[in-house]
Amino acid sequence: MTSKLNILIITYYWPPSGGSGVQRWMYFSKYLKEMGHNPIVVSVDEKYASYNQKDYSLLKEIDNIETYKTKSFDLLKLYSFIKSGNTTKSIPQSYIPNKSFFDKFTSFLRLNFFIPDSRVGWNQYAYKKAINIISNKKIDCLITTGPPHSTHLIGLKIHNKYKLKWIVDLRDPWTEIFYLKNRFRFNFSRQKNKKLESEVLENSDAIITTVEEKYHKILSDKVSNKEKIFKIYNGFDKSVYEKISIDKTDQFNIVFTGVLSKNHNYKVFRDAIEVLSPKKNKLRIKLILAGKIDVDLKNIFSENIETDYKGYVNHEEAIRLIKSSHLLVNFTYENTEETDMLSGKLIEYIASGTPIINFSNSSKESENVLKLSKKSFNADSSSEKKVVKFINDEYNDWIAGDYQKSAIDNIDHLSRESLTKKLLDIINKINS
Helix, strand or coil: CCCCCEEEEECCCCCCECCHHHHHHHHHHHHHHHCCCEEEEEEECCCCCCCCCECHHHHHHHCCCEEEEECCCCHHHHHHHHHHCCCCCCCCCCCCCCCCHHHHHHHHHHHHHCCCCCCHHHHHHHHHHHHHHHHHCCCCEEEEEECCCCHHHHHHHHHHHHCCCEEEEECCCCCCCHHHCCCCCCHHHHHHHHHHHHHHHHHCCEEEECCCHHHHHHHHCCCCCHHHEEECCCCECHHHHHHCCCCCCCCEEEEEEEEECCCECCHHHHHHHHHHCCCCCCCCEEEEEEEEECHHHHHHHHCCCEEEEEECCCHHHHHHHHHCCCEEEEECECCCCCCCCCCCHHHHHHHCCCCEEEECCCCHHHHHHHCCCCCCEEECCCCHHHHHHHHHHHHHHHHHCCCCCCCCCCCHHHEHHHHHHHHHHHHHHHHC
């Protein structure tokens, strides 16, 4: 058996932060602890953090994890306060605002002078706390996770000073991230971002991503050792799924949970709902939206379908909605074809057994995962007729009493526990 390892994890997102970004390392830490190891987490104190989603129900998952929280100087809080009078309400998530003059001006500053991102003000505090921990404990492995990719610069500085074994976790691409495309940036800022990414990737002992295929090919051209790139999906937690019951409903529920903005591939779904027109045709179909949803999209959908907007819900309630659904829809970001990124919640969707339509114009990675769900499929910009027929067929089966979910018997390898074993294999490999 592997001896007990002290694993230092530096992550900006940590409970009570909500959303999908926090769950990856929350669950890794939970299961590393259960496997007899000692994850030690450095994160930002929520009083200083710039995130607007909080899920206090997640705290119970990490109550035995050694955690250190620090101050941060975060300009996003100032941006939010100037824009809305609240330090968190207007913090953007997965996009850079560009509507008003104020948005355009702050976007220009962020893209050209806060590199790699505007949360870089946390670094000095996190680094100071990390070296204090390292000076008092024998650390066997250092892990940094981004976004924000500025977190990896903390890891680079620690790695250079202490020569610790270091894993870089890229939950999303760095220089290829979709919201940097088609935005004005000076050449010096582009080059600086590339240089920082190159230093991080080359100096790391291992790189983990949530996908393989296209993105691994891109990363392989950036490092001299191509064997140090690994894939670990985001997974689902069996213990959470098993304890949550399914709500009985008297309508056919189409469910989406997460972040939905105009940067997503939502148009085919919008057009399919317009063709079906459940309101006009008096179909017993309801669209349930939970999470951070663009207000214009809520209004567009509700023109043709009864829409129930839940707002942000905690993780367990999101799982309840997912398990109680008759159809799940997921939307990837536009302009992600280059890297073929995979939504983290897609695997949680699959674990429910509910049919899924994944709206994406880059399909290879998602199709590999969707094979585990017999009725699910990937829909691109040419799939409107297929989507309409599928929703109509599933609804008619439900009306006739013939609706069925898929058997969930082939996804244990995607459980959070199994994926943590994969992480542990990588840690042991770089330490051997």
